[in-house]
Amino acid sequence: MEAKCEDKKCFKHGGLKVRGETLSGRVVSSKSRHTVIVERQVVQYLSKYRKWAKGKSHIAAHNPPCINAAVGQMVDLAETRKISKTKAWTVVGLSKGE
Numbered sequence: 001m002e003a004k005c006e007d008k009k010c011f012k013h014g015g016l017k018v019r020g021e022t023l024s025g026r027v028v029s030s031k032s033r034h035t036v037i038v039e040r041q042v043v044q045y046l047s048k049y050r051k052w053a054k055g056k057s058h059i060a061a062h063n064p065p066c067i068n069a070a071v072g073q074m075v076d077l078a079e080t081r082k083i084s085k086t087k088a089w090t091v092v093g094l095s096k097g098e
Contacts, residue, residue, distance in 0.1 A: 007066075009062055009083060009090075011090055012064070016081075019079060022077065023077045024074060026038065026039050026073070034063055035087060036060075038060075038077060038089075041056055042055045061077050061089040064091065075093070075095060
């Protein structure tokens with residue numbers, strides 16, 4: 001299912017190096033060209049109230065043509081250098097999530 005990829009910002013076929021953290025989440029938007037918005041569920045403990053709080057965060061990530069993630073798919077992300085004003089992550093693959 002690998003498409004032809006001539007993207008200079010692709011971590012496999014271009015010159016982009018991945019480093020640091022890796023995350024996973026669900027794609028909620030793919031309207032921009034080569035960009036997807038990934039939603040992650042975040043759970044954090046608030047010691048003042050002695051309770052757990054649930055939330056979510058949205059991460060803009062580069063979507064290379066060879067992966068081409070669509071809305072609703074679970075994806076794995078890797079940290080990279082700053083690609084644009086909002087993107088510092090890239091999609092490295094589709095995960096076997098729900």
